[in-house]
Amino acid sequence: MRNRVCELFSIRYPIIQGGMVWCSGWELASAVSNAGGLGLIGSGSMEPEVLRYHIKKTKEATDKPFGVNVPLIYSHIEDIIRVIIEEKIKIIVTSAGNPLLYTRMLKENGIKVAHVVSNIKSAKKCEEAGVDAIICEGVEAGGHNGKEETTTMVLIPLIRENTSLPIIAAGGIFSGRSMLAAIALGADAVQIGSRFAVSKESSASIKYKERIIESNEGEAILAFRKISPVRMLKNKYAEEILNAENNGLSKDEILKIKGKNRTKFGIFDGDLDEGELEIGQVAALIKKIEIVEIIINEIITDYNNAIKSLQIINP
């Protein structure tokens, strides 16, 4: 099989792991890479030297390609990028910022760059910046989302007709069948976040993982719609934000309720009431904590079986 994204990253399967805050340390990244996908260290929750530690550990744990996810709005961004270059990382996924800022410099350092987008304008900016691939994330995804709230079902064809760049679909993808749906829509590969966030190798708190496993449809809600939308599980904290929004509170008042370190409280410390439990709508479909290798093998098997079950329609 020829696949542009597999060739770009020298990986076996067109499955990229979302580089999620507080979930994606060296254990998760190396497990995904060892199983044939592209593992990503999520630098968004790391100090620069903590990132260096995770890079070194990942190198020890796998001889397969892996990368680092870097939110460009991060306060330590210059130091994070310095560490990445010093450690000779070959793949970066950037998000939440302008791809024009660092792409050229990263590519001059021999690094492949993918950038996360949720609308056509950003996809066009990625072309201009010279990124190698774009991750197109629908609003069903966990964590930060685009203000347009375009779903994966609509976003992938929309971006496909506006760029020839390789597309990695994200948002709502957790199984071989949903991977097939994304490919059918025009994606070259998929990024899977939530399912890996609750995998055995994720560094998230066991309380967070168990809460996700137990969650039902409609619980992974979108908050901060007017500021910068974030999908998270409904809990005491999320209800406070939603109420503030429904009561017409100002941006500043809402951000004051949020305060700091909510994702650490929720995902890493397992504070199920006061923490921000970022997760995608697929939370309702995830039934158990599994090891990464089993997840990836199941996805590939189901993907192939689903293709075989499709029937041509007599015109």
Next chain:
Amino acid sequence: MRNRVCELFSIRYPIIQGGMVWCSGWELASAVSNAGGLGLIGSGSMEPEVLRYHIKKTKEATDKPFGVNVPLIYSHIEDIIRVIIEEKIKIIVTSAGNPLLYTRMLKENGIKVAHVVSNIKSAKKCEEAGVDAIICEGVEAGGHNGKEETTTMVLIPLIRENTSLPIIAAGGIFSGRSMLAAIALGADAVQIGSRFAVSKESSASIKYKERIIESNEGEAILAFRKISPVRMLKNKYAEEILNAENNGLSKDEILKIKGKNRTKFGIFDGDLDEGELEIGQVAALIKKIEIVEIIINEIITDYNNAIKSLQIINP
């Protein structure tokens, strides 16, 4: 090819036309049925005797199966159902209400019943009511949506694992590739609304159709989130509703701004400022006003081509 939904309705292609208010008169319903799909008359914008007229005209215009879409919360519901039985209609799609109310009586009159759902609870209720198929509608769809805001990408696998009923996927589906995505996710067939709403045979105003054609990503927004979510194109009226919601106005105050007949103003009369321009997120993907036969033939051709382009992954 064997397909449960094609067999159920005795149709050639697994494509159901959404029974949309102010769009779906006899011209659209008969065109879809003549092209091999299931045409539906949208009774939601019709007085009972107007519905009878459209049924009679559809019978003259096609010898293929067609049906009627009935919102169960409609004020003339008893009269609408009387007309449907008198006119010996064989297929009904019910929505926006409790399927337990009429399904048994309709089936005793030899009518096949499909019901629109957007969550597991309603799907289970459909099983209990004995409906023949369910239409599972993701939040990217135009018009009325479920409060859970589950997208098609997540809703179809979620409902698939909770019922063995035939599933017709709706929301975000406009092309052969998106139909393939829906089938990959576990649907048996698809319902297409927005693309038919702007077809030549739709009875919507040409101004409405042209406005949809020109629309861009992010314009088909969700209003009335806290009351009963409705997807529509952003315009003066929609902005008024969104502002009211953001300013924390009460349900009664918001419904007062809405007033009456907004969908007629928008879709039928073509009042682009004051009307409710209901449409799905696929609005951004629809580029021209086409005749139904061309739309359906293109979808089937693209569906088949997309299947042929899929590649098995070497495990």
